[in-house]
Amino acid sequence: MALVAGIDSSTQSCKVVIRDADTGALVGQGRAAHPDGTEVHPDAWWDALQQAITQAGGLADVSAISVGGQQHGMVCLDSNGHVVRPALLWNDTRSAKAAVDIILDAGNGDPAAGARQWVATTGTVPVASLTLTKLRWLAENEPENAARVAAVCLPHDWLSWRLAGFGPGTGEAGLAALRTDRSDASGTGYYSASTGEYLADALREALGHLPVLPAVVGPLDIAGKTPEGALIGPGAGDNAAAALGVGAGVGDVVLSLGTSGTVFAVSSTPAADASGLVAGFADATGHYLPLACTLNATRVFDATAALLDVSLDDFNELALAAPAGAGGLTLVPYFDGERTPNLPGATGSLHGITRANYTPANLARAAVEGVVCSLADGLAALQAQAVDARRLILIGGGAQSPAVQQAASQLLGLPAVVPAPGEYVADGAARQAAAVLAGAFPDWGIGGVELPAQPSDGIVLARYRSHARTHMA
Numbered sequence: 001m002a003l004v005a006g007i008d009s010s011t012q013s014c015k016v017v018i019r020d021a022d023t024g025a026l027v028g029q030g031r032a033a034h035p036d037g038t039e040v041h042p043d044a045w046w047d048a049l050q051q052a053i054t055q056a057g058g059l060a061d062v063s064a065i066s067v068g069g070q071q072h073g074m075v076c077l078d079s080n081g082h083v084v085r086p087a088l089l090w091n092d093t094r095s096a097k098a099a100v101d102i103i104l105d106a107g108n109g110d111p112a113a114g115a116r117q118w119v120a121t122t123g124t125v126p127v128a129s130l131t132l133t134k135l136r137w138l139a140e141n142e143p144e145n146a147a148r149v150a151a152v153c154l155p156h157d158w159l160s161w162r163l164a165g166f167g168p169g170t171g172e173a174g175l176a177a178l179r180t181d182r183s184d185a186s187g188t189g190y191y192s193a194s195t196g197e198y199l200a201d202a203l204r205e206a207l208g209h210l211p212v213l214p215a216v217v218g219p220l221d222i223a224g225k226t227p228e229g230a231l232i233g234p235g236a237g238d239n240a241a242a243a244l245g246v247g248a249g250v251g252d253v254v255l256s257l258g259t260s261g262t263v264f265a266v267s268s269t270p271a272a273d274a275s276g277l278v279a280g281f282a283d284a285t286g287h288y289l290p291l292a293c294t295l296n297a298t299r300v301f302d303a304t305a306a307l308l309d310v311s312l313d314d315f316n317e318l319a320l321a322a323p324a325g326a327g328g329l330t331l332v333p334y335f336d337g338e339r340t341p342n343l344p345g346a347t348g349s350l351h352g353i354t355r356a357n358y359t360p361a362n363l364a365r366a367a368v369e370g371v372v373c374s375l376a377d378g379l380a381a382l383q384a385q386a387v388d389a390r391r392l393i394l395i396g397g398g399a400q401s402p403a404v405q406q407a408a409s410q411l412l413g414l415p416a417v418v419p420a421p422g423e424y425v426a427d428g429a430a431r432q433a434a435a436v437l438a439g440a441f442p443d444w445g446i447g448g449v450e451l452p453a454q455p456s457d458g459i460v461l462a463r464y465r466s467h468a469r470t471h472m473a
């Protein structure tokens with residue numbers, strides 16, 4: 001019985017699963033928290049990974065391992081393999097102006113022309129989340145650190161590199177061993193999912209020089225070996241790994257509710273959305289992963305539960321106790337700024353308050369409906385890009401919320417399935433590791449609870465959209 005390990009190094013925590021490579025049967029699992037904040041030193045990810053691996057039973061009997069990671073994080077290494085500064089994460093918005101400048105430069109001052117140019121070359125309109133904008137911010141705000149950057153990689157790349165025995169002090173030869181995959185490279189802003197090429201000129205213009213970049217390996221390639229001899233797979237961005245974990249096929253749209261809210265599908269054709277709502281990423285099998293991502297998902301639930309001084313379970317009970325529409329209370333959840341729509345400086349807002357509807361239950365319900373409505377807009381953006389959406393697959397910590405499940409049925413207009421509680425990013429990474437061993441992706445099958453779409457009069461979503469539009473004025 002060959003064992004494989006899958007890792008999900010995400011915003012809030014690191015999850016590790018160890019599974020039977022043939023059947024997918026779970027053998028062990030572990031979890032460890034990451035520090036809060038929108039910039040984190042990668043050593044914290046490494047420490048959490050070691051704790052989660054120990055909890056899962058260790059890697060001694062594992063034949064292959066793959067890493068799924070939060071996308072876009074800017075990991076800068078000096079010529080000796082040391083981390084130059086804490087990594088700016090996907091949800092850090094300090095590079096918002098850099099993103100605007102990158103677009104204006106491409107359009108000779110015309111933002112619409114610039115957006116079209118970036119979509120034509122990479123499939124994605126630069127926003128603060130993308131690594132390229134963070135590197136331009138670094139060059140403009142920390143020139144001494146920028147000058148020390150010998151290599152740039154992503155969170156999953158760096159963890160794979162460390163698992164292969166590299167790290168501080170390994171020098172130039174170590175940097176040459178950096179590897180990434182097409183799905184995560186497509187989130188940097190300097191890689192084209194369609195051509196499979198890095199945009200060296202764009203990167204040089206942003207950072208001021210061209211650093212070493214990880215070689216992009218194929219979906220079943222070996223990216224390295226651990227000192228113990230386990231094969232290291234190419235890894236993937238967390239959403240592409242999740243698509244592997246749930247076995248998403250044509251007609252499926254995955255809704256992931258974690259720190260980020262993401263709506264994505266596996267597509268045979270690249271997205272090219274000049275509005276910027278849909279990113280034209282790549283998936284982890286050689287196809288594409290059109291994706292809309294919000295900055296505000298489960299942390300809105302956490303913040304509302306804290307405000308009400310209740311547990312997450314009680315928060316969900318309150319939300320379920322309120323009627324659909326929360327008595328007219330509408331929350332626009334832009335608590336940390338927002339990425340989709342691209343409003344990095346936005347704040348949240350609460351609308352429709354009356355003495356009658358201003359209750360804990362309605363506030364909890366409004367928080368759930370606000371997040372689900374923001375994902376409904378992401379779904380609509382994917383459908384506007386001709387994505388075939390016939391079934392939703394709900395994953396992420398927030399998908400375990402019965403209130404989220406109910407709101408999704410009422411607001412999204414499609415049948416949904418909620419797979420059994422699990423870590424589908426880590427499972428997808430484990431499935432990739434099994435594929436590296438076997439040469440093809442095993443069919444591990446997934447069960448789940450079916451949620452039929454409930455008829456809706458559309459009033460709740462229409463009311464949300466009218467209030468959300470006030471943020472765009």
Ligand SMILES: Nc1ncnc2c1ncn2[C@@H]1O[C@H](COP(=O)(O)OP(=O)(O)O)[C@@H](O)[C@H]1O
Nearest residue numbers: 010011012013258259260298396397398400401
């Ligand atoms: N039953 C639940 N109801 C609502 N939110 C939940 C529930 N279980 C977990 N969460 C939330 O999900 C988040 C963790 O989900 P996860 O997908 O691991 O996040 P990330 O991938 O961003 O690290 C936390 O914010 C947590 O509060």
Ligand SMILES: O=C(CO)[C@@H](O)[C@H](O)COP(=O)(O)O
Nearest residue numbers: 010011070071090258259260
């Ligand atoms: O930025 C994106 C996708 O473009 C996010 O999906 C990150 O990849 C973080 O994911 P989670 O920590 O929320 O899982």
